[in-house]
Amino acid sequence: MHLPAQITVRILRFTATLRGFRARRVTLVTTLLDPKLYPAQDLIDLYARRWRLELCLRDLKTTMGMEHLRCKTPDMAEKELLAYLVAHNLIRCVMAEAVARYAVPLERVSFKGSVDALRQYSHAIALARNRKLRRQLWEDLLLNLARDLVRYRPNRLEPRAVKPQPKPYPLLNQPRRCFKEIPHRNRYCKGRPRNYRSLI
Numbered sequence: 001m002h003l004p005a006q007i008t009v010r011i012l013r014f015t016a017t018l019r020g021f022r023a024r025r026v027t028l029v030t031t032l033l034d035p036k037l038y039p040a041q042d043l044i045d046l047y048a049r050r051w052r053l054e055l056c057l058r059d060l061k062t063t064m065g066m067e068h069l070r071c072k073t074p075d076m077a078e079k080e081l082l083a084y085l086v087a088h089n090l091i092r093c094v095m096a097e098a099v100a101r102y103a104v105p106l107e108r109v110s111f112k113g114s115v116d117a118l119r120q121y122s123h124a125i126a127l128a129r130n131r132k133l134r135r136q137l138w139e140d141l142l143l144n145l146a147r148d149l150v151r152y153r154p155n156r157l158e159p160r161a162v163k164p165q166p167k168p169y170p171l172l173n174q175p176r177r178c179f180k181e182i183p184h185r186n187r188y189c190k191g192r193p194r195n196y197r198s199l200i
Contacts, residue, residue, distance in 0.1 A: 008033060014044050052107070059111045060088055091115060095145060102146035110150050117144055 012028040028047055032038040061067045066084045071077045095114050099106045121141040128134040172179060 007031065010035075012040050012043060014040075016048070055111075056088075060084060063112050063115060064088065091118065094118065094141075098142040098145040101142050104146045104149060108149040108152065109145060110148060113148050114145055117141060117148075 009029050009031055010033050012030070014026055014028070015023050016026045017023045026047070028043060030038075030043060032043065064084060064087065066081075069077050069080050071080045091111065091114055095106065095109045095111070098104070099109060118141070121137055125134050125137045128137060170181075
């Protein structure tokens, strides 16, 4: 595939303001050239919503537990990744159905709450005796997703920080057959001298 010798682009410049921070001048370059079909304000609004993509990646990695893939071979790791993506899209489809049914803002529907609700309702739906009861449970699920909205928090910061403290165990940085466990490992603290008197 050959790249073209030149590409015609459209340049938009605007000032991004965020409470508590200095205003920043942003230059947006796009190949969407038609100003009537793609108004500048719509493109600026889409650029401002790019943080939603970061939150979707956080939902995949942290909420759904995709930070560490468990498969060892490349083929199986690819299948595991695809399974996570399919599950993520299915959950998003359920959220979208609740938004369309009850006209609530999509940004305020909790992804973690949707995952928890789906886990609870899927078991009840599987045990339902007839189609009418399953349909009623599905409607209850959508209603609960629409009611349990995240509070409106404009300009809320999402710091990349670890909340729980790590466990005071040594790192497994060599094969298990060669690893020698440190005595009194519950008192092990990486990077700090040990107080041997307290271990006696």
